[in-house]
Every structure is written in C-alpha cells, then in structure tokens.
Amino acid sequence: MTKLEERLFANVDYAFLRSVSGSPAEIQAVLDRISDMLCDDIDPIQLLAHNRVVYEETALQYAQNTEHEHIPDALIAFMNKLRNNDMVLDIGCGTGRDAVFMAISDRTLRKCFMGRMKDGKAAHERFGIPRKSFFALGIDASPGMVRSATAFAEAHGLTRRGGEAPRAEFLCEIADMHFLRTVETVEGLFDGVWSSAALFMHTPQQCIAPALEGVAHVLRRGGVFGVSYFNSPIGVSYNNLRYSRTGEIKYFSRPQSAQIVLAAESAGLCLIEESLSDLEMAGTLKKDFFISQLFRKK
Numbered sequence: 001m002t003k004l005e006e007r008l009f010a011n012v013d014y015a016f017l018r019s020v021s022g023s024p025a026e027i028q029a030v031l032d033r034i035s036d037m038l039c040d041d042i043d044p045i046q047l048l049a050h051n052r053v054v055y056e057e058t059a060l061q062y063a064q065n066t067e068h069e070h071i072p073d074a075l076i077a078f079m080n081k082l083r084n085n086d087m088v089l090d091i092g093c094g095t096g097r098d099a100v101f102m103a104i105s106d107r108t109l110r111k112c113f114m115g116r117m118k119d120g121k122a123a124h125e126r127f128g129i130p131r132k133s134f135f136a137l138g139i140d141a142s143p144g145m146v147r148s149a150t151a152f153a154e155a156h157g158l159t160r161r162g163g164e165a166p167r168a169e170f171l172c173e174i175a176d177m178h179f180l181r182t183v184e185t186v187e188g189l190f191d192g193v194w195s196s197a198a199l200f201m202h203t204p205q206q207c208i209a210p211a212l213e214g215v216a217h218v219l220r221r222g223g224v225f226g227v228s229y230f231n232s233p234i235g236v237s238y239n240n241l242r243y244s245r246t247g248e249i250k251y252f253s254r255p256q257s258a259q260i261v262l263a264a265e266s267a268g269l270c271l272i273e274e275s276l277s278d279l280e281m282a283g284t285l286k287k288d289f290f291i292s293q294l295f296r297k298k
Helices: 003-009 012-019 024-040 044-057 059-064 073-080 097-103 107-112 123-127 143-155 177-182 205-218 257-266
Strands: 087-091 135-140 168-172 190-196 219-230 239-243 249-253 269-281 284-297
Touching: 003 012, 003 024, 003 044, 003 249, 012 024, 024 239, 044 059, 044 143, 044 205, 044 249, 059 143, 073 097, 073 123, 073 190, 073 219, 073 269, 073 284, 087 097, 097 135, 097 143, 097 168, 097 190, 135 143, 143 168, 177 205, 190 205, 205 219, 205 257, 205 269, 219 249, 219 257, 219 269, 257 269, 257 284
Parallel strands: 087 135, 087 190, 135 168, 190 219
Antiparallel strands: 219 284, 239 249, 269 284
C-alpha cells in the first residue's frame, strides 16, 4: 500500500466503511472530514507517489473512457499563441489526446477531437479547425498512460518514419512533472508548455513553486505556458481526497488562481489570458468548473 493508503486504513471510520462495502457517498463523507488532517501529515512526495500508483492501475480504464475523447476549449487558445511547427511539451499527458491533436495536421482527423458542446455548438463550429500543427512531447509518470499515448500516436501516423522526426513522442518521467528543473531537461527547448487537469489538479502546495520554476526552465524566452485546473471557490480546503468511480482514492489540490499567478510571476511567467469553462460528466453539467490560464515567459 502507499503511505496515503496506510494512513487511510488506520482511520477507524474509513476502514469500517471499506470493510462493509459502504456507499460512495458514505466513503466520500469520511474523506471530506479527514482529507486536510491526513494530507497535512504526509510528505508531499508521498502524495504524488500515491497518485502515480492510482493512475497506473487505472490507465486502461482511463484510455477507454469516452468522456476524455474531446479536447478542452482552452487548448485552442493556447495553440493560437504559437507558430506553426513550434515545439510543445505536454505535462501530465495521460493517454495522449492533447499532444496528438496538436501534432496532427489532417483537418478531418482534428474535427473528431472537437466535439465538446457549448451553447448548442461543437468546438469545431465555435472556433474552426486549427491549421497550425506542432512537434509535441508528452510526459507522464504512469508507464501505462505512456503506452496508451504512444499507441494512440501510432494509430494517427505520428511516429517516426524513415529519417523524419516524429510529430509526437511520449516519455515516462518518473522524476515527476513537478520537478522538471531537477532532471536532465534542456533549458529553453520548448516554445510552448501545456498541462490540462494535471499540474495544479494534483499538486501539493509545497510543489507549486518548483513546478512553475521547471516550466519556466524548459520554456524559451517569450514562450507560452497554458494550464487548466479546478476553479476553486474561496474558502475551499486546499487538499482534497476523492473516491473515484474506479474505487480508487485520488489526491486532488484546490489552489486559488491568484496563488498560481503570484507563484508564476516569481518564476518569470506573466499572466496574459484567463478563462472559465464547464465540465460535463455522466450527463451532469458543472458550471465554471475549470479555470484556464495562459502565461508568457519574460
């Protein structure tokens, strides 16, 4: 078991509910009560390690979930800030959806990714289909996610052929996406860095600053960082444990957007654009669930 799981099962209420197959609502109620206490008492590296294990165990289920097939609207805004054939890093790439979308140039294929609805119109109707494409590198801490992403890229003809450079590649970064500056990354290599529901969705408070320093390190001067994460209301606890539909407990973070802007400024990243977007899951619409921010490296 992970350190977080050990601490969870040491809690009498949680252990009892799991032993009697308590309902998701009952289990979540206990998690809501003990999340802060548990997470504050666990090393942030252990929280990150727990999520790596959970996402690895559920990588196949995640890849097969059709709720994840359409790109977020914020990705289009990010792409519009870049030049054709720029180099982009996708942090916490999961099964490769966003990286593959950025790498392909076939407009018919791209349209298949743009089915997210708003005000009765799909994304391709609201924005048009982007014409620029990029060289994309996706990194994720889950080997299973990376395998799925690589297979996804191969299915779209994006892998290396002959002497040509691949349009999309994927690497498993065990050192974790929050510490890019501590691993062998090339300074100023990327024109853009993107992270959707990864950075700041699963980021202990102590890891915010090193994560942003790492982003700034790999970005060229004038490069763009785009990130999308939970839009946290004022007063919500930072640490949050959720009982997922797969039966796993996931660690989520709930930073305030102003907190991210301030830390980004310290890392040399200036906010240039901000927007809110909805989340539709299992037929339920959650208004303004995500906040998306675009930063430019000074």
